[in-house]
Amino acid sequence: MNTSQAISAPAVAGLADRRLDWRHKAVPANANGTSHAEFLAAKHTLADLQTPLLTLDARALKVNADRLAAWCTDHGVLLAPHGKTTMSPQLWAEQLNRGAWGITLANYAQLRVAAEFGVRNLLLANSLTDPQAIKWVAAADATILSWVDSVATVALIERTLADTEGVLDVMVELGGYGGRTGARSVEAAMDVALAVNDAQHLRLVGVSGYEGALAHTADDAGLAAVRGYLANMRLLHEEILGAGLYGSDSVIITAGGSAYFDDVVSVLSPCMGTTAETNPTVPNSLKVDLMIRSGAYIIHDDGFYRVISPFSREGGQPFRAGMHGWARVVSQPEPGLAILDAGKRDLPFDEGFPEPQLIGPALGGAMEPLEGAKITAINDQHCFMTFPSNVTVTPGDVVRLGLSHPCTAFDKWSVIPVLADTGSSTDAGSSADLTVVDLIHTFF
Structure with missing residues (x-):
């Protein structure tokens, strides 16, 4: 299916002209006033961003979108992805480009967004x-x-x-x-x-x-x-x-x-x-x-859908987790307890708390597996992370978090950076490509 027939290609492409500023919490202050296109042309990496942060994984998004599209073709069924998961016309276009019949939405306000982008x-x-x-x-x-x-x-x-x-x-x-x-x-x-x-x-x-x-x-x-x-x-x-x-x-x-x-x-x-x-x-x-x-399949996760997805249950190759949270340690007030600078306003929590995966001294730098750590509570702006005595955690350290439930992750971000490939849940960074290759705009 041609995107120009299913959704307005000019309207989607026009997002590249949008200016980035203080209204977009994923955008660093030194990029204030630049356009989407200019930001990408600068070839930023994860290290240029700041916490708290939600990122997407370009490789995972492509693998997931391709896989379900092929599955639907093989089984002769139509696909109308539930667009309320992402409320992102850019991702809708990717799904429509792979043959989706159309986009599913949940209410009148969401229909108006789709109409604006010519779905x-x-x-x-x-x-x-x-x-x-x-x-x-x-x-x-x-x-x-x-x-x-x-x-x-x-x-x-x-x-x-x-x-x-x-x-x-x-x-x-x-x-x-x-x-x-x-x-x-x-x-x-x-x-x-x-x-x-x-x-x-x-x-x-x-x-x-x-x-x-x-x-x-x-x-x-x-x-x-x-x-x-x-x-x-x-x-x-x-x-x-x-x-x-x-x-x-x-x-x-x-x-x-x-x-x-x-x-x-x-x-x-x-x-x-x-x-x-x-x-x-x-x-x-x-x-x-x-x-x-x-709808959630294109993002997948490290929580609810990781367990319940048919491709996980079949014992074959599951979808890839396509989103991660990044949070910085702002306090280490007690032995075995660290307070992170991301909370309910930043990360999903309704289908399970975030999972600490990796830790390192700087965003975008080398990271190591964070074994035995657990998020035990979440406030509006903070996570409480416990960790074993054999793990060293210091204020300023960065934690990569696996997340559960894409539907309540995207609504917290108006712009989401897309990294080329964030690697697996245990990858220490050796095979990851943390270049920012796109920015996803959402309309909640």
């Missing part, structure tokens, strides 16, 4: 209930699919668009008890599908859901919950087919975050293809695509 195909993984948002989507010059999970939501959209000619393409969302949004049973979801069929301003184009809200582990119980839910999604699709409620001859079934996308394909792939092949009892032949929405 052509969008999936809103939510129901539209704000009147301004409903009217904006109905009038948008882009393909935008959204979800509905109740008859009341269908009625709200109908009232909002009553005096317009707007028509929303919607998908019925199936949820599960204890989950997030979504009709709580196949029967309730069928009521929603019937309401859409009767509506003047909605068209039913698929079935949607999110299995990650129902499990948080890859043990037998977690996987059973996911697979049972997906089986219900398939049942819902088949009942909608049988009732002739789809309003298009091309429909989409979508589920799949970064934790269980393999199970999504395993359970739902029998629905793919034309219904003349998969369900001959359906009067009119429809084309059915399966779409996954993995």
